[in-house]
Amino acid sequence: MPKRLSGLQKEVLHLYRASIRTAHTKPKENQVNFVNYIHEEFGKYRNLPRKDFTTIEHLLRVGNKKIATFSHPELTNIH
Template sequence: MIAHPGLALTPSFTKRSESRPTRDAPSSRAEMSVRRSGLQRDVLNLYRRALRIPRTKPPPTRAKWDLMIRYTFRTKAASASPRAISVIEHLLRTGTRQVSMYEDKSVKDCWVSADMHEWQKTQRNQRTEPH
């Protein structure tokens, strides 16, 4: 314990600080993270898996892959209610099949629509606008 020249430590102060652990800072990464349901973990794992796909594709097509994956996940997530478990499970099953297909080495490129480009522009504008 570091003593400050102008402060006197009272017995109750030292006793309390030594006997009880403080909760000021989390002691591990697990305490910092939010508890998630199994379904939430599955969706996040699928999203992370999908975000790794562009790294395996030819460099000229990586930006298109990234946009297509982010757009697809965001629009599907916006269309499903957080309480609609069966809808989320369905999207998870179909998404898993799509990601498995996209991970195949023979798939080199993807198609990006004008809607996807417009969505990307609005996302960039939302990030740059002051709040």
């Protein structure tokens, strides 16, 4: 039986999926740059303790702001 996810884990997963969806709205040749950036950003905090709620909540807020920025059509590439 699969392990149930907490509310915070669901939010992180939602943020990750939304980030990938946003990356796929960008020009085809630049999508890989966005996806790599997303993987790097999430990978930085892969070993963050599950009980570190304040840090996770902060990172969720920052991540949502980044998605809002990246979703602008003027932004076509990321380095």
